[in-house]
Amino acid sequence: MASNSNNFISYSWKNEALVDEIDNYFKRIGIIFIRDKRDLGYYNQISGFMKRVRDCDYLLMVISADYLKSRNCMYEIWEFQQEKNYEKRLLPVRLEDAQDILTKEGQIKYIRYWENEAAKAKALLNKIDPLNAKELIEECRIKERICRYIGEFLAFISDLNHPSFNELKAQNYRPVLDFIGYQNAGQLAELLEIGDIASFEEQEIQLDQFSDKYGKTSDYYFMRAYIAAENNNFKIAKYNYDEASKINPDSCEVHYNLAILLADPFNDYDEAKSHYLKALKINPDYYTAHYNLAILLEDHFNDYDGAKFHYLETLKINPDYCEVHNNLALLLADHFNDYDEAKSHFLKALKINPEDCDVHSNLALLLADHFNDYDEAKFHFLKALQIGPEDSSIWCDLGNVLDNLNQFPDAIDAYKKAIEIDPNYALAWYSLANSHMQTHNKDLVKQFLQKATEIDPSLKETAKADEDFKEFWDDDILK
Template identity: 20%
Template sequence: MANHHASPTMMQMQQHQGQVPPPPPPPPPGVQSGHFAPSHQIAAMNEAVWLQIGSFSELLRVPDEAMHAYERALQANPNSTPAMNAIGMLLKGREAFDKALEFFRAIVQLDQNNGEAWGNLGHCYLMTENLQKAYDAYQQALVNLRDPKDPMLWYGIGILYDRYGSYDYAEEAFSQVMHIQPDFEKANEIYFRLGIIYKQQSKYNQSLDCFKYIVNSPPGPLTQEDIWFQIGHVHEQQKDFDSAKAAYQRVLDHSPNHAKVLQQLGWLHHQQSNTYESQDRAIQYLEKSVGADNQDAQSWYLLGRCYMSQQKYPKAYEAYQQAVYRDGKNPTFWCSIGVLYYQINQYRDALDAYSRAIRLNPYISEVWYDLV
């Protein structure tokens, strides 16, 4: 059998022929001898470049190009939290909250101590009406932020407490925003929300201060007429009917068919005096209100109340029927129908109407008072 010998190497062959090439040049700094930069280093460089391009595109106000760049950064590094955060912020700015929260959620899964991401996640949950998850996320943000003085964070917390009806906490959060940043971009919206909160708390003077502060520059989509309406309503709660009428008239000067203002003015005249003239004026306003918006059950109900005060029972019955047709589950409407039937001596019908009211709300005191 023939003997097989190992094949000579290329170096051995070249040495044998006396053609030894010079040694290769040394590798660049930072690169290990014998091979090029590892692929993860290239990916990191690509990520950094695309992040820079995205940031620059945002400065140039071309968000679509920025989004594309951040997506390329995420392709280079699927765990790039800066890219995820940038995409989430762009989506949040577009009010695409459902999509944005996916990126912020991915960040906190990678880094549970990222307070900024928790805050943004809380805001997205809030805007998608997931209040419990918003509360949990905001709690995590407050725990993990070293210095939680982000006005947007406290703004979101204020809205959350407002939605829950926790007005004291909401007031505290909104006040914190204005303390941190008096020129906050949503300052006028905060003053409007504080005005509503103070009205709910019967702090009428503070409520008026807030509304009057923003009446000439209301937060969108609200208009000056919306703010004057609130001012009128606060004066009405204070029993300052003349000031309330003046504020409501400011609205009608600009929008003569403003259904809610016509409703409020009608009820004001009804409350202010029992004279026939005052009740007649109230009816005029309320008839104009239902003409402007005939789907508002409250306007029909108040119109019925005014007709009752003038003992115009057929017209009162018709107005009450219109109210019930639009909101058949309102116990107050059925109670008033019971009063009407009682006044015209239809006692069995009155009892039926009262029974309906009680079934809808067993604790409605007006019914039990009328039944005594």
């Protein structure tokens, strides 16, 4: 079974599909790479993520033409090179369009590219008042650093006996396993090959042959479990994870995967909790285990203190995890009444990912409900709707905020938009009726209130307790 080493993949986002393929290969044997797709929040937090690269055990570098022209990728490597003996932790994998780095001519091409990029940044800086150029000054420094090391870096890479991606794949990623130093790397490579077989029946045959050859190892059971889960054979998956755990009780990956399975679809939350805790005892820095355990404790145990603890532990290890900031903010607001801290975490989430619709919407609700800051709430609802314009609930919530701002025509338009998206949205009809009270159009109020209560009869009692609808309390529509 895979060790608990801290492994990164460095790559250009333009090569994401290929990296997904590599990532999915290694998941089959319990190896999880840290990569920006799931471990980085958003572009403006990338520098913090890059500094974490320096602390990794091994770095798998997927080199392409796009990679060598990416400011982020080159800065990531610059960070990594600041560590002693970095070359012993670096495994480059070359894509076909980066073959030219093996030649002096190709290396010169990339050196000139970065010299030009640095010159353009410097020229732009010279046009700006230094008092207004803090970010651009830092950008110039980064590109100058890249210029200074790119030649040495390319020469070093070209001298390494590094595989191309096609060569690596043909060997079932054996060079990666050998480089990182996993025990039984040959067996793991064979299991990776089995995992890549399209036919489930053929996989079963190959796994039987594997067990005849090596015995029923923990890795064997883990692969059986993974394949079974992929095919929705959950009982078989559970059995095999259990067997893997018996053989190798110190594998945090087995406990982690088993915990996920026990929670869904088996709904065995006590056992799921137990296995998350075992995974964390083995590897206290397994932040996805902290995160999943926090969700489990919050949703199924009402253990809000425990959930808060594990959300915070996740953020200690990975402070740029947008979803954790969002979940923690909701927890703090709903169960601790700590609205200031909740607001702080929503804002941190948006700093990481300014395009997260849910966070904008959640922050807007908090601002409206607990800070009475309707203008700022309106801003965040509108931002959320720019990102997700087909969310009827956000349109309805925006309408409520506009009502509080006495912007009744705009509120009515927002409710109508919510109803256009979801004609059976009872609360939107109810709110539309309420908003029309301000226009003194009682016929429309009655029409919309009747529609709301037809869809959701429980709203009759809500209306009877609502002073705004007092004149309709004895009306037939509320009986």
